[in-house]
Amino acid sequence: MTKRYVMVIDLQVCTGCNTCSVACKQENNLPEGVWWTQVVTLGVNGNDSPAGEYPNLFMDYLPLGCQHCANAPCVEVCPSSATTRTEDGLVIQDPTLCGGCRYCMLVCPFTGVRVFAGETLRYSLPFPTGDNPIVHRPSTVEKCNFCAHRLARGLLPACVEACPMVARTFGDLNDPNSEVSELLRTRPHFQLLVEKGADPSTFYLT
Amino acid sequence: MAASTMQQQSPIQILFIVHQPGLRDSLAQVLGGFGSPLRWTSANTPADVSQVLEAQLDLILADPFALDQGDSMAYYKALRYRAGATPLIALLPADTPDYRDAAVQMGANYTLAWSEIATELLPAMERLLGRKRLINGMSKHIENAADLGAPVGASAFNAANLSLAERSRREIERLSEHLSPPSRAADMQPANDLSSSHTAPVSQAVFLRGLALSAAASISSDTARIIRTACNLNCGSHFCGLNVTVRGGEVVKIEAADFPDPRYRRLCMKGISHVQMQAHPDRLLTPLKRKGKRGEGEWEPISWERALDEIAEKMRALRAEFGAESLVFLPYSGQLSALNGMNGVYLRLAAALGASGTSLREYGIDSAIPSGIEDTLGAGSGYQSNHFTDLPNSRLLLIWGGNPAQSHMNWWNFFLEAKRAGARMVTIDPLFSLTASKSDEWLPIRPGTDLFLALAMLRLIIENNWMDRDFVLRHTVAPLLVREDNGEFLKVRDAYRNAWIGRSQNGDQARCLVWDAEREKALSSQEAKSPVLSGQYVVAGISCRTAFDLLCDMLKPYTPELASTKTGLETGQILRLAREYAATKPARIVTLYGIDRWNHGATFGRLAAMLAAFTGNLGVRGGGVGVGASPGSTLSASEFPTPNGRRHRPINPLLLPEQIISEKPYPIKSVFVAFGNWINQLPDQNRLLREALPELDLLVVADHFMTETARYADYVLPAATFFEREDMVKGPGPYVQYQPALVAPRGECRSDFEIAAELAKRLGCGDVFEKNPREYLAEILASGADTRHIALDDLRAQGVMERRLPPEWEVAHRDLQFNTPSGRVEFYVERLLPFGRALPGYEAPLEAFAENELAARYPLVCLMEHSRYRVHSTFSNAPWLRELETEPRAAIHPSEAERRGIAEGDLVRVYNERGQVVLRAHLNQAVPPGAVYLSQGWQSVDFQDGHTQSLTHARGNPANALGPNSSFSDVLVEIEKAEGRLP
Numbered sequence A: 001m002t003k004r005y006v007m008v009i010d011l012q013v014c015t016g017c018n019t020c021s022v023a024c025k026q027e028n029n030l031p032e033g034v035w036w037t038q039v040v041t042l043g044v045n046g047n048d049s050p051a052g053e054y055p056n057l058f059m060d061y062l063p064l065g066c067q068h069c070a071n072a073p074c075v076e077v078c079p080s081s082a083t084t085r086t087e088d089g090l091v092i093q094d095p096t097l098c099g100g101c102r103y104c105m106l107v108c109p110f111t112g113v114r115v116f117a118g119e120t121l122r123y124s125l126p127f128p129t130g131d132n133p134i135v136h137r138p139s140t141v142e143k144c145n146f147c148a149h150r151l152a153r154g155l156l157p158a159c160v161e162a163c164p165m166v167a168r169t170f171g172d173l174n175d176p177n178s179e180v181s182e183l184l185r186t187r188p189h190f191q192l193l194v195e196k197g198a199d200p201s202t203f204y205l206t
Numbered sequence B: 001m002a003a004s005t006m007q008q009q010s011p012i013q014i015l016f017i018v019h020q021p022g023l024r025d026s027l028a029q030v031l032g033g034f035g036s037p038l039r040w041t042s043a044n045t046p047a048d049v050s051q052v053l054e055a056q057l058d059l060i061l062a063d064p065f066a067l068d069q070g071d072s073m074a075y076y077k078a079l080r081y082r083a084g085a086t087p088l089i090a091l092l093p094a095d096t097p098d099y100r101d102a103a104v105q106m107g108a109n110y111t112l113a114w115s116e117i118a119t120e121l122l123p124a125m126e127r128l129l130g131r132k133r134l135i136n137g138m139s140k141h142i143e144n145a146a147d148l149g150a151p152v153g154a155s156a157f158n159a160a161n162l163s164l165a166e167r168s169r170r171e172i173e174r175l176s177e178h179l180s181p182p183s184r185a186a187d188m189q190p191a192n193d194l195s196s197s198h199t200a201p202v203s204q205a206v207f208l209r210g211l212a213l214s215a216a217a218s219i220s221s222d223t224a225r226i227i228r229t230a231c232n233l234n235c236g237s238h239f240c241g242l243n244v245t246v247r248g249g250e251v252v253k254i255e256a257a258d259f260p261d262p263r264y265r266r267l268c269m270k271g272i273s274h275v276q277m278q279a280h281p282d283r284l285l286t287p288l289k290r291k292g293k294r295g296e297g298e299w300e301p302i303s304w305e306r307a308l309d310e311i312a313e314k315m316r317a318l319r320a321e322f323g324a325e326s327l328v329f330l331p332y333s334g335q336l337s338a339l340n341g342m343n344g345v346y347l348r349l350a351a352a353l354g355a356s357g358t359s360l361r362e363y364g365i366d367s368a369i370p371s372g373i374e375d376t377l378g379a380g381s382g383y384q385s386n387h388f389t390d391l392p393n394s395r396l397l398l399i400w401g402g403n404p405a406q407s408h409m410n411w412w413n414f415f416l417e418a419k420r421a422g423a424r425m426v427t428i429d430p431l432f433s434l435t436a437s438k439s440d441e442w443l444p445i446r447p448g449t450d451l452f453l454a455l456a457m458l459r460l461i462i463e464n465n466w467m468d469r470d471f472v473l474r475h476t477v478a479p480l481l482v483r484e485d486n487g488e489f490l491k492v493r494d495a496y497r498n499a500w501i502g503r504s505q506n507g508d509q510a511r512c513l514v515w516d517a518e519r520e521k522a523l524s525s526q527e528a529k530s531p532v533l534s535g536q537y538v539v540a541g542i543s544c545r546t547a548f549d550l551l552c553d554m555l556k557p558y559t560p561e562l563a564s565t566k567t568g569l570e571t572g573q574i575l576r577l578a579r580e581y582a583a584t585k586p587a588r589i590v591t592l593y594g595i596d597r598w599n600h601g602a603t604f605g606r607l608a609a610m611l612a613a614f615t616g617n618l619g620v621r622g623g624g625v626g627v628g629a630s631p632g633s634t635l636s637a638s639e640f641p642t643p644n645g646r647r648h649r650p651i652n653p654l655l656l657p658e659q660i661i662s663e664k665p666y667p668i669k670s671v672f673v674a675f676g677n678w679i680n681q682l683p684d685q686n687r688l689l690r691e692a693l694p695e696l697d698l699l700v701v702a703d704h705f706m707t708e709t710a711r712y713a714d715y716v717l718p719a720a721t722f723f724e725r726e727d728m729v730k731g732p733g734p735y736v737q738y739q740p741a742l743v744a745p746r747g748e749c750r751s752d753f754e755i756a757a758e759l760a761k762r763l764g765c766g767d768v769f770e771k772n773p774r775e776y777l778a779e780i781l782a783s784g785a786d787t788r789h790i791a792l793d794d795l796r797a798q799g800v801m802e803r804r805l806p807p808e809w810e811v812a813h814r815d816l817q818f819n820t821p822s823g824r825v826e827f828y829v830e831r832l833l834p835f836g837r838a839l840p841g842y843e844a845p846l847e848a849f850a851e852n853e854l855a856a857r858y859p860l861v862c863l864m865e866h867s868r869y870r871v872h873s874t875f876s877n878a879p880w881l882r883e884l885e886t887e888p889r890a891a892i893h894p895s896e897a898e899r900r901g902i903a904e905g906d907l908v909r910v911y912n913e914r915g916q917v918v919l920r921a922h923l924n925q926a927v928p929p930g931a932v933y934l935s936q937g938w939q940s941v942d943f944q945d946g947h948t949q950s951l952t953h954a955r956g957n958p959a960n961a962l963g964p965n966s967s968f969s970d971v972l973v974e975i976e977k978a979e980g981r982l983p
Helices: A018-027 A073-075 A103-107 A158-162 A177-188 B002-006 B021-029 B048-054 B070-085 B097-106 B114-144 B164-178 B210-214 B269-278 B305-323 B345-353 B368-377 B387-395 B409-420 B450-463 B469-475 B547-555 B562-569 B571-583 B603-614 B657-660 B685-695 B752-762 B773-783 B792-798 B832-833 B881-883 B894-899
Strands: A005-010 A038-043 A050-051 A054-057 A061-065 A083-085 A091-093 A168-172 A202-205 B012-017 B037-042 B059-062 B089-090 B110-111 B223-228 B241-247 B250-256 B288-291 B300-301 B329-332 B357-358 B396-400 B424-428 B441-443 B481-483 B515-517 B520-526 B536-539 B544-546 B586-591 B649-651 B672-675 B698-703 B715-718 B725-728 B733-738 B800-802 B860-866 B887-891 B907-911 B918-923 B931-936 B974-977
Touching: A005 A177, A005 B002, A018 A038, A018 A061, A018 B250, A018 B269, A018 B300, A018 B725, A018 B881, A073 A103, A083 B752, A091 B329, A103 B571, A158 A168, A158 B250, A168 A177, A177 A202, B012 B021, B012 B048, B021 B037, B021 B114, B059 B070, B059 B114, B089 B097, B089 B114, B089 B974, B110 B114, B164 B698, B210 B773, B250 B269, B269 B396, B288 B305, B300 B396, B305 B672, B305 B698, B305 B715, B305 B752, B329 B345, B329 B685, B345 B752, B387 B657, B396 B571, B409 B424, B450 B547, B450 B562, B450 B571, B450 B603, B469 B603, B481 B515, B481 B547, B481 B881, B515 B544, B520 B536, B544 B547, B562 B571, B586 B603, B657 B685, B725 B773, B733 B792, B773 B792, B792 B800, B887 B894, B894 B918
Parallel strands: A005 A202, B012 B037, B012 B059, B059 B089, B089 B110, B329 B357, B329 B672, B357 B649, B396 B424, B396 B586, B424 B441, B672 B698, B698 B715, B860 B931, B887 B918
Antiparallel strands: A005 A168, A038 A061, A050 A054, A083 A091, B223 B241, B241 B250, B288 B300, B288 B715, B481 B544, B515 B520, B536 B544, B725 B733, B733 B800, B860 B974, B887 B931, B907 B918, B907 B974
16 A cells, blocks of 8 residues: 555644744755745734733644645646655655746645745855755745655654654554554544645644 | 633534434433534435535534445545535444544544543534634635745735735736746756855756655765764753764754653754854854954954963953952853853852852842742752652642743643643733643733732632641641740740750750640640640740741731732632642642742742642642752752862852942952853843943953854953863753764864863963863762762763662652751741841832832833743844744734834834833734733844843842842833834
8 A cells, every 4th residue: 555644733732833944944954034834823913922812812823834735736737847746645846847937836725835935045054954955946936845855764854853842743644553543543633724625634633 | 722612602503414313312412511502403315414514514423324325435525525624523333443544534533433422522522613713713824924924935925915816816827927837847957056055965867856866865975973962051941962963064953862761852943053053154263352442343353372361461460459359250051061151160260260250049030939939948949849850740730920831842841741641731921921822721910910819829728728737737837936026936045045945956945936735835846746826825924926827917918809909810710729729739830930030039939839838739749839940950060160169259140230330349340251141131231331341341251152242342252162062961850961072163262161271371270270171071970979970981972871869859848858947848037037028928019010100101011031032142143043033022912002003013112211122013912901021132233222121120139048139020111103213
């Protein structure tokens, strides 16, 4: 049976600290302004601001990156085959093939999971960080690849590895013995925008 | 979570897709217990289901086998799609993994065996209905993505305020006009106009596409090494183990390192950002000497030899004229390694010179609550409470004035563990903090009124006899007799002037007496078989009352009604809280340092410790009280700073500016700052800059960056980072970790050890640095009872080793021996008689209280928070973190903003009589009306003008056992739009 890699994120424990986001930045040597994952506060006024009225307030965090949809519309529309879906369920964005047309950004139901890298890529350091051999190119679309280069070495994605709250779990949903299968069997969960029919591979435990 | 669902007006609409009538009946029965109105509909055919889906629906409860469908998998996938955000709970006839997996594949949001319905259904429903909020929030986020400050997606769509669909349509039109996407990938050429030198050592030919290729190509085939070290910053969590990848002589990646106890394997976004700090383009690389006036920023690079010679020469001259104590060494907590850290080389140097240095007892910061705990629970216990690893043993966590999920983020897992084990978490905080948002209950108290709540709780616990009477009688001063004439405890020497009772031992004369009901006389507490708690007695002509009675008298006015008026909490909430705290055992009070930043911080510490004592929550697993550090503290590690038993002359940093100005009790002429940002972290910055600094003949700063303190220095010395020199740290928890020098120092940077040793040589005390660092590390290990068994070579090889701590080290006051004058928990403190504060009655804030006249002009309480993206001022220049928190902001409630005509993002001036700061406003419902929240640690370059520390004052409470302490939050300000007011 083929694999279906999924990410399961426990919103009960996520504190929105963005350690995942920074670990991703480091691992993938992301240029300034480019984030492949980031934690969104579902409040009313930007990050770390709750919704409601004092003192009846609530605040939820939602780590948001490419959802690696099973029916990924981005794969369908990419004219240069830069966006592909692997047999394992990874939606891969290859910057060497990306022509920068941004069709994928338009069809993606999840605004904000892709970034269009600017004409000039800026870095604070004169050497690459992390272990992803990716070469970032200006004017291309950037997004999370589920750390395909790490999976190939038997490692977990950098964000999963780094989360200090252990909110993220990654694995094969087609393997009934995997931790992700166990979590989805036993915990209430949801996917985003199911009505769009994309069948995301990111599940949120609630 | 359920609260929002509860508040819904219309009933929750549920669809049953259930065949068996019995199942339907039991569902109906269980749902009858749901806290809000429900309405359910049944559907037995696909056509019925389809019809119901047309209407508003909140939840689907489905037995996947109920509909007679050939391919139920396909049917449910379609249903899932149709139902959209409506959660679906699958009800399975049997509890097998296969059924559950199939249900998940069908799109069920939760799977439930029929047998679990009675217990599991309602909690799952609450969680899943709560997710509607998330989904709505998510849709809103997507709509607003272009407006968000966060950079994600911002560059994709610039047209603000258009719907996503509209933006998409326009974008597609625009793109189709201007872009003709390359039709074939082969047309693409590798870009050769990269603006930086980021060409990874992988050819385009090898890196064809994603997954396949990165596996084959290693970015680091040549020289990458992974080396273990430990972070040594003072963040609140302390000493995460780091696995550092070094490639080409540079730190290129940081990951969490393993520990014997896997719960300690952790790191944070700041720890990762050391990668950017280490090779930061702004690192200081060479010694600098000031040209021009102090603070002008004109520098001349000079050699180490010249810098050290000149500094030593000036110090020698000052020593000759004003004495060695006029030289102050001010190591702060920015580094906490054994040698290169707060309690390390510079205090050793100061001791050898007879110079002054940071007091290890009176920090002037973080010492108010510990002062109160020290008075109550004994000397040396101020910073002690049960270790964080003991949290999961608590059944109730009362988090009072702290935000550990943010400020102690890598201990938060232990709080979560407690929650998972069933502990209830209650947070008391004016701010709807991250911790409050994760708690079971949040009590939004008015800033500065915590004493009223604590006093009322104590009164309720005593009045209702919810107290642990046995503990109170045996372990607190409650039964001790207090003389009515002078307020002191009645001692043996007072009552039996010409005799002695018991065996004659030194100290017997000072023993305190209780009234023994059986023998009807005053006896030492050791002798008394039946001590009384209440009463008035005359002993040797001296009229006495029990300390307990005095306490009860003192507490009388502090009714829950008064507390309610003052705190803004409801009387019922206060009653419930007191009752719950007294009834739930074990319970722990986690204070951290929020209320420490007030004039009454020590009194709060006393009351918190008393609450723990009166409920018997001391010395037990899962109990305890305090700021959270552990027994076997990680900070003051060794005798290294006291060569040959000599000690530096201690100075409370809070009082230092005053001493520089007044020259009392002795003049200070030179200040050497290391591991810290003195001007940034001390209150009342304008006075420090304008009045104290000009009186200094010499200011030297050793640091990695040109901090705002370094900018005022005469000499700036480039210090090595913890990646560049050898050292070790004691912690976290039971561990000790080695820090190897894993890259060469950048530029001409030198370790603080070298800097101190070179200065010592020039100042005639080179002998205290004659050994090399490794020898001193071995000595420190050998001299500690907990580390004596550890050989440095073993530690170097293993990276982390376990200290030998006494059993039950996680529990403070385990032996119930209290190091107070009476040996008991002292809610009545003789030391405080001259201050009129033997009992911890109400003590008003210095400035920030409603009745203060000053509030007419400065009506807002100014509270100073710690951001999770910085450790004090460290990381304020870390680029990744600056993308997440771009600039300082003043957070205020929208109602306060509206009243002043302030909109989100406006530049505002926050000011009072002492100073001002100009920064952007952030409208935030988390902030109570009547307050403004600022974040500490930003530097002057980050503000439009002024500084947060110019608003604060240096008035500390003189009664504190650990010396006066900064009351950063006991401050009033006003805020106004800054337009046209910028200088």
